[in-house]
Amino acid sequence: MSVKFYETKGFTSIHEERHLVMLNLLKNKNCRVIFVNSTPLEADIIKYRLQMYANAYGDHDQDLQKRLILLSADDDSNRCLAEKILENEPLMDDIRRNIRNPDKAIMLSYICNPIDEIVRDKLGLRNWFGSPPSNWGSKSGSRQIFQESGVPIAPGIMEPVFSVSALEDAIYSLQRTTGTQRVIVKLDDGSGGYGNVVVDFRGRIKGEEELSMADVKALLKKGAEELLPFDEFTTQTQECGAIIEQMIDPVSASAVQTTPSVQLYISDTNKIQMLSSHEQVVDGVFYMGCRYPAQEAYLDQINQYGQAAGEALSRKGVRGFLGVDFLCTLEPGSMTWSIIALEINLRLCATTFSYFSLLTVVDEKTVGRKHYIQLDEVTLRKHHKVSDLQREVVKHGLSFNWEKGTGILFTTFSGLESDNEVSVMCIGDTPAEVDELQRRFMSEMAYETTGHGHGKTIVIPESVTEKIVSATVRRNEQGEVLA
Numbered sequence: 001m002s003v004k005f006y007e008t009k010g011f012t013s014i015h016e017e018r019h020l021v022m023l024n025l026l027k028n029k030n031c032r033v034i035f036v037n038s039t040p041l042e043a044d045i046i047k048y049r050l051q052m053y054a055n056a057y058g059d060h061d062q063d064l065q066k067r068l069i070l071l072s073a074d075d076d077s078n079r080c081l082a083e084k085i086l087e088n089e090p091l092m093d094d095i096r097r098n099i100r101n102p103d104k105a106i107m108l109s110y111i112c113n114p115i116d117e118i119v120r121d122k123l124g125l126r127n128w129f130g131s132p133p134s135n136w137g138s139k140s141g142s143r144q145i146f147q148e149s150g151v152p153i154a155p156g157i158m159e160p161v162f163s164v165s166a167l168e169d170a171i172y173s174l175q176r177t178t179g180t181q182r183v184i185v186k187l188d189d190g191s192g193g194y195g196n197v198v199v200d201f202r203g204r205i206k207g208e209e210e211l212s213m214a215d216v217k218a219l220l221k222k223g224a225e226e227l228l229p230f231d232e233f234t235t236q237t238q239e240c241g242a243i244i245e246q247m248i249d250p251v252s253a254s255a256v257q258t259t260p261s262v263q264l265y266i267s268d269t270n271k272i273q274m275l276s277s278h279e280q281v282v283d284g285v286f287y288m289g290c291r292y293p294a295q296e297a298y299l300d301q302i303n304q305y306g307q308a309a310g311e312a313l314s315r316k317g318v319r320g321f322l323g324v325d326f327l328c329t330l331e332p333g334s335m336t337w338s339i340i341a342l343e344i345n346l347r348l349c350a351t352t353f354s355y356f357s358l359l360t361v362v363d364e365k366t367v368g369r370k371h372y373i374q375l376d377e378v379t380l381r382k383h384h385k386v387s388d389l390q391r392e393v394v395k396h397g398l399s400f401n402w403e404k405g406t407g408i409l410f411t412t413f414s415g416l417e418s419d420n421e422v423s424v425m426c427i428g429d430t431p432a433e434v435d436e437l438q439r440r441f442m443s444e445m446a447y448e449t450t451g452h453g454h455g456k457t458i459v460i461p462e463s464v465t466e467k468i469v470s471a472t473v474r475r476n477e478q479g480e481v482l483a
Helices: 007-025 041-059 059-064 081-087 089-098 112-125 140-150 164-178 211-224 230-240 296-315 350-361 362-368 386-395 430-444 464-472
Strands: 033-037 067-071 184-191 194-200 242-246 256-266 272-283 286-292 319-331 338-345 371-380 408-414 421-428 446-449
Touching: 007 033, 007 041, 007 338, 007 350, 033 081, 033 089, 033 256, 041 067, 041 184, 041 350, 059 140, 067 421, 067 430, 081 089, 081 112, 089 112, 089 386, 140 164, 140 184, 164 184, 164 230, 164 446, 184 211, 184 230, 184 362, 194 211, 194 230, 211 230, 230 242, 242 371, 256 350, 272 296, 272 464, 286 350, 296 338, 296 446, 319 350, 350 362, 350 371, 350 408, 371 430, 386 408, 408 430, 421 430, 430 446
Parallel strands: 033 067
Antiparallel strands: 184 194, 184 242, 256 272, 256 319, 272 286, 286 371, 319 338, 371 421, 371 446, 408 421
């Protein structure tokens, strides 16, 4: 998992635990899975997963366990997993010993970067993603792909800059050109909202008064320090570069903004497969969870844009899983959504993991008729062990019904011991059923969702459908609904 993290060590383990969804490969009785992570996972976490797959596949968890090899670097440092593996020769030897047929084995990593290629080559394996081409999954690479494929983007710069002073100049120029009230700075290799800094001019610009460079410097420093120390932000900018974009704020306070995403897969034969769509739940710039599927009001359009971006990427040699994020805005009284693309993620996205979890527990024929919400890092009311949680879910009548394919599933437990946090999926046949599952779980078992250890408390939003309906209703000046 070669990616720079701007967050706590605990989040690294949650990222790694998400990959347990790939144990669904054990459905093939000729398949063995070697799962390598930074620190050993609790035995009850593995037991929960294997029991879930056993229920799904009509198999025995003991049979699945025989084809699962768990290995660990025993290193909880905040570094990428590939680096830890390369430094640990005994671990490399353990991996080699457990690969029975290297010619038929493949390696799946979070992001396929050059350091992952070194691990792959030393092990004599193929990577599921193939060879990673250039930097098209970066923030600047995303903007170039969107521009090439005719997908709309926000005003901003196309090439990364590598100094804070160059950032300040770019921000000043963009604000003077567009009159924007907010600018977002994105570290070029940021992930999941980490590395994104909001520069907010609201309150600093009055009437015809122009923004000064001193204002830009002060506001950039203020925004950066809400994320990480400014000297660290400076270093990250120098090392990996950063871009800026205008933040697209709605005209009306009652407008609706959503952040949907589409997930794709580009095969070795260059075939582009649209996997799924989601409404992302975000707090500011941080990912908090998602709803499946995205709204029909703009689904066709974001799928078309995703397809266009996928075709541009495939021409450049990109293969594997990816996600494309959008910002959709609907002003009151309007029936037309304004849509811009935000970024491309050349990796297994959090939304993809959620979708794979759904594929594991419901019949393929019913996947398109299901709905779910995935909540990340939900703080529980009481401290529980993994086994206790299963009993609590049963006690409250929220356990997963395998016959109906509805109920509650836990997707990560890594934050349980340190922060009393879990990630959870509420799966139902309708949006209303999902909302009710979420309401009952949150009211009876949980306090809040905090979002990746940042302590940010949010109220899980009402159904996006209800917001859209509310925004598109025509009203008179007194607020009365018009026919």
